[in-house]
Amino acid sequence: MGERPGGPDDVVAQLFDGAYRRLVVQLHGVCGDLTEAEEVVQEAFVRAVARGRRFAELENPEAWLRTVAVNQARSRHRRRRRGEVLHLVRERQADRPGDRSGASDAHVTLVAALRQLPAAQREAIALHHLADLPVTEVARTLGVPVGTVKARLSRGRTALAALIGDEAPVDAARATPTVRATRREDA
Template sequence: MTEGEFDLFYTAAYPRLVGRLYTLTGDHAEAQDVVQEAFVRAWDRRSSVLTGERDPEVWIRLVAYRLAMSRWRRARHWWELLRGAHAPRPVPEPSPDHVALVAALRRLPEAQRTAIVLHHLCDLSVEQIAAETGAAVGTVKARLSRGRTALAAHLVSDKPHPTEKSCV
């Protein structure tokens, strides 16, 4: 197909193809873009597409359709990512045990609370706690001992734990 023949083909087929793709996409500018891109690809492959036994308009329509679907999928994927990035993530409610532990820890003096949290929740050794807080090793041991005793007193409950079976 010569350049002049391609121009005639383009002039005749372009409006039909844009109309068909417009009904598919619902966006006239998008239809124009994908049909134009399909014609560019047809021109790049004119030796096989435009001179073969197949109808070149069918080939261009199929390429334009695939381009429109690909753009739609990318746009949908982008929208899902955007919407998902700002959607609030569900946060599980703290368990009753967690709430009770935090409340009991708040009732301890700060030095004891710090020693307990660093030792039992952060898995630091007594020596590491002493280095981090600037307290002597013996002081850290005393804070842990007193803190555990006070914490146990704050955590005592008359109600059976949900995992415990009552002896009734």
């Protein structure tokens, strides 16, 4: 009882092949944990399969997947905050040396710094800089006004600069440290 070629399952499979890795990298910045990022993206794909033809007919299915994954990450975060024991286990795991993602040292440093930001700022920065989404798409994904996203980005970049150090600010789009030739204010 499989789908015909070109059916909803094919759309999901093609999108999985083309977007899974990109979505995991984007959500890694939001979650601060690679395993959790993989899990929320997988959950988004499971929900896409469940939607069937309705998913295949979406105008921007990758944006839908990203929104579902961000919402899933938020839900998990809220549940984790309620359970102190789970939170302590997560902290111990995050403090262990070694990152199995294969990410560069700069990316690991960036994600560690992002983890220290408030969730709203972390989400905005990860989606705008790591996922390279325009501010309007970040606002739509998070369900907040554009001005709110701009404020979160500004505050988050300021906090990141303090966490990482002003001498080597992070170019989040490439997740590598860069040296600023002249000091300027990022808006």
